[in-house]
Amino acid sequence: MVDYLLILVSTVLVNNFVLVQFLGLCPFMGVSSRLETAMGMSLATTFVLTLASLCSYLTYTYLLEPFGLEFLQTISFILVIAFVVQFTEMVVHKTSPLLHKVLGIFLPLITTNCAVLGVALLNIKKANGFIESILYGFGAAVGFSLVLILFAAMRERITVADVPAPFKGAAIAMMSAGIMSLAFMGFTGLVAI
């Protein structure tokens, strides 16, 4: 039980995927200009990352490992994740228009994201078990969501602030991201995983 909690704290705060491991930076910069879209993206990412770590674990353990085909992990993970997300998107589109309105456009966007593949590959590298894999993916997604929403809230305030002309737009966003990353370094050493 403590192990599981440690995995969550570790992925959310200490080894945050965006600010410490620098994965998933494109949605972090791209979708953070409005708080609403950031929330939609966070939900979609949470869903995809959890699902991806589950699927990639099953693929690796029951398909690749028995045949000694571990070197196929990257390509088969991409295949599996893209398939599962696309399939879910279709089902959601048909069955729940409301949910599709919230998640719809973000699902295909996040599918081929480096954070998603990163979670799958890191799970294998760390030899995580079934539940650990899912928790690792979920934790990574919660960490991503936390940072994305915080950053979006910050950027919304920055747009109305009096920023010097040379720093306007992307420049000030990059700088605030850097400072946020420095702040998250303060968590280093909290959990050793």
Add this chain to the structure above:
Amino acid sequence: MQTLYLAIVILALLAIVFGAILGFAAIRFKVDGDPIVDQIDNLLPQTQCGQCGHPGCRPYAEAIANGEAINHCPPGGETTIKALADLLDVEAIPLDAEHGTEAIRTIAYIREDECIGCTKCIQACPVDAILGAAKQMHTVIIDECTGCDLCVEPCPVDCIDMIPIDVTPVSWHWQQPEQLIATSSLPHSHGESDHA
């Protein structure tokens, strides 16, 4: 060598199975059209007048779904803009004067003794609200007419009038005061490039 074949077979199998399931799902879970376009189309007045710059109400509905401003519809006026703003969860903005102003609702009336039966107005009518045949007197079906003005111009004898419809308790709406909320004009706005 055996590993190579195994790898190819496994990957090919994965791809074929996934492809088949996705292909099946594309048919099984097919969603007809874009529902938001239908919803927008329902709110537009269906005058098909083309004042928004699109050939009809449905093309404009598609354009709105793709991000065009919601204030290009003079026949719909403020009511339509408010309904669209509610549906799309955006701010209601005043009507764009470039596309015309909200006029009093009118319908076409043909002065029947002057009509020469040229059928030009019938061709112009976007909603088929004009009855008549060549060299026969034409007349307007009042219930169908949307008041779009498009038949007035083609008439060679100028026998079509646009007459305003009487305001009924159903169509009357309260005139909003011009300035309801006091706004302060800032002497120096922040963040402008004046001093940059």
